[in-house]
Amino acid sequence: MSRVLAFGTSMNSRSINRKLASYAASLVADTHVEPLTPADFPLPVYSQDLERESGIPQAAHDFLAAIANADALVISFAEHNGSYTAAFKNLFDWASRAERKVFQNKPVLLLSTSPGGGGGKTVLAQASAMMPHFDGVVVGALSIPRAGQNLDTETGRVVDEALHNQLLALAKTLAESLK
């Protein structure tokens, strides 16, 4: 059985991106899903002074180890002011100081959702462009706009049929990359 890390980039305990990441990972056949968020890796705000004085905190190493232990990643990005959440960017920055190849050649499915019509597509585009520079092997990307309509916001299930079919196809591609 493969291990798929379902990472939502939001600190919000009710996060729709956390739920979407877990739902999408559950569509990948024959997998164990491990849900994680930046809240699982508490870190101070990155500064080079802090790094010089105290080194890289264990939580950044723990994040890299969680990626190393996974066979594939599903990451769903919350969009804050057209960009990453501060918590994700901070975790990413710390991790990149320990290991530049943050995503360690793992296959990665990138998602985003938001209540608005943009569906987080701006942050999704940023993530898609960034991933190859940090050894993430992007198998696909999908943004789900208007979460209130297109998503069951309790379970993360995509209820719009056309979008659900797109997600299923991407989950299949991710599963094939694990063979």
Ligand SMILES: Cc1cc2nc3c(=O)[nH]c(=O)nc-3n(C[C@H](O)[C@H](O)[C@H](O)COP(=O)(O)O)c2cc1C
């Ligand atoms: C500080 C802040 C900035 C936001 N900026 C955007 C934005 O640029 N684009 C967008 O679609 N939604 C934006 N939103 C709304 C989020 O998409 C919404 O809160 C969504 O639920 C975040 O995902 P999450 O539930 O996974 O945390 C913003 C929300 C916050 C709190």
